[in-house]
Amino acid sequence: MKTKAVAVRALRVFLVMLALAFCTYSVASQWDATVDAFQQMSWLALVAALAVGLAGLFVWMLGWREFLGGLGSPLPVRAIFRISGISQLGKYVPGKVWALVTQIEMTREHKVPPERSFGSTLLAVATSTACGLAVAAVTLPLTSEAARERYWFLFLLAPVLLALLHPRIVTWCLGLMLRIIRRPPLERPVSLGVTLRAIGWTVLGWILFGVHTWLLCNAAGGDGKGLPFLATGAYALAFVAGFLVFIAPGGIGAREAALMVVLTPALPAGAPVVVAIASRVLLTLADLINAGIALLLGRTQLRLAGTDGGNEPPSKELVRGTQPTKEGP
Numbered sequence: 001m002k003t004k005a006v007a008v009r010a011l012r013v014f015l016v017m018l019a020l021a022f023c024t025y026s027v028a029s030q031w032d033a034t035v036d037a038f039q040q041m042s043w044l045a046l047v048a049a050l051a052v053g054l055a056g057l058f059v060w061m062l063g064w065r066e067f068l069g070g071l072g073s074p075l076p077v078r079a080i081f082r083i084s085g086i087s088q089l090g091k092y093v094p095g096k097v098w099a100l101v102t103q104i105e106m107t108r109e110h111k112v113p114p115e116r117s118f119g120s121t122l123l124a125v126a127t128s129t130a131c132g133l134a135v136a137a138v139t140l141p142l143t144s145e146a147a148r149e150r151y152w153f154l155f156l157l158a159p160v161l162l163a164l165l166h167p168r169i170v171t172w173c174l175g176l177m178l179r180i181i182r183r184p185p186l187e188r189p190v191s192l193g194v195t196l197r198a199i200g201w202t203v204l205g206w207i208l209f210g211v212h213t214w215l216l217c218n219a220a221g222g223d224g225k226g227l228p229f230l231a232t233g234a235y236a237l238a239f240v241a242g243f244l245v246f247i248a249p250g251g252i253g254a255r256e257a258a259l260m261v262v263l264t265p266a267l268p269a270g271a272p273v274v275v276a277i278a279s280r281v282l283l284t285l286a287d288l289i290n291a292g293i294a295l296l297l298g299r300t301q302l303r304l305a306g307t308d309g310g311n312e313p314p315s316k317e318l319v320r321g322t323q324p325t326k327e328g329p
Contacts, residue, residue, distance in 0.1 A: 034281050037274040045219035046282065049212045053286045056208035057088075063127065063201035067120035070194030071186060073112040078297060083107060085294030088287055115183045119174045123190065124198070126170075129243060130161035131202045132236040135210075139233030140262065143226045147262045151237060165199070167192050209235050216278050217263065220271040227266065234262035235279070256280060 038046060061084045068075060075083075083106040090098030100121050107117040137155040140147040164170075171189040178185055210232025217231045242255030256276040263272040 033273075033277050037277040037281075040274055041216065041219040041278060045215050046278065049215040049219075049278070050282045050286060052208050052212040052215065053283050054289065056205045056212065057283075057286055057290060059201050059208065060124075060128065060205040061085075063198045063205065064120060064124040066194055066198040066201065067123045067127075067190065068107075068112070068116060070188075070190050070198075071116045071120055072188055073107075073110075073116045073120075075107075075110055075112070079110055081290070082294040082297045083110075085290035086298075089291050092284075092287075113184070115178055115186060118183075119178070119186060122174070122177075123170060124202075126161070127165060127195075127198055127202050128205070129240055130158065130165055131199060131206060132240045133158035134162055135203070135206045136233045136237040136240070139210075139229040140237060143230040143233065144262050144265070146265055147233070147237060150261060151241075151258070154237065154240065165195060167195055170195070206236050207232065209239070212282075213259075213275070213279060216275045216282075217267060217271075220274050220278075221268045222263075222266060222271065224266065230262070230266055234259055237262060 087103035214231035
């Protein structure tokens with residue numbers, strides 16, 4: 001068991017270092033453009049956009065926490081922040097599985113069965129995608145002709161994806177997937193209350209990311225009463241477009257392209273590129289800040305554990321309120 005624990009810890013460190021390398025490369029590869037973009041904006045606007053982006057990431061963590069607790073493994077906010085802050089660096093590694101793998105392994109430390117971590121993460125991703133398309137479908141058709149012409153088919157998917165979040169459909173889909181990967185079934189279905197609370201946190205996150213984008217658009221010379229709605233829908237659409245490009249780490253390229261398509265008619269010449277670059281760099285910095293705080297929280301936890309002198313063996317109980325998962329045949 002000790003050998004396995006060491007191997008898992010080494011793998012986690014390797015993934016974090018790999019993710020940090022990709023983060024560094026993504027910023028360094030467009031350093032000159034980033035400097036130019038930041039020079040065209042006030043530091044007050046940049047700091048405000050960063051703060052709102054951090055808030056958006058945090059409330060999305062709370063949405064995932066709702067699903068994890070609804071499946072039978074409630075965790076404190078501190079633990080959720082630490083797990084999510086570190087594991088989300090995996091999205092910068094090409095492919096979309098590394099964040100999920102890291103998240104599952106880190107929740108094991110809190111005695112969370114892998115099927116619950118797997119199911120809650122898939123639900124969180126599905127909810128953010130469905131809500132993102134819904135936000136874009138509500139805000140863009142009346143504010144962006146370019147979005148209507150190029151991305152109309154994605155708007156039609158929004159009500160379909162929202163309908164698929166119904167607890168009965170979600171429970172059936174998760175059960176099927178767990179059977180396919182030969183994991184034990186979940187003991188409890190996802191309730192409607194849990195789903196609605198998670199949707200609430202997710203939509204709040206989209207609103208915050210919309211404010212983040214609006215602040216940058218405003219700093220780049222944009223104006224007009226419809227700009228907040230356009231900026232919110234533009235970011236939501238761009239994020240979903242970046243997510244659908246599987247191989248691109250963090251949706252690099254696809255997200256910026258969609259953002260510029262929507263914002264170009266509403267901003268001065270060259271401003272959409274500035275907004276896209278500034279948003280990418282600030283949100284990458286937000287992920288790094290979260291990861292740094294999460295690592296500090298982990299060190300604090302180990303230090304506090306060390307003060308006990310190691311006299312008590314590790315608890316074999318599940319997290320408070322956690323129910324055991326049924327074992328397979």
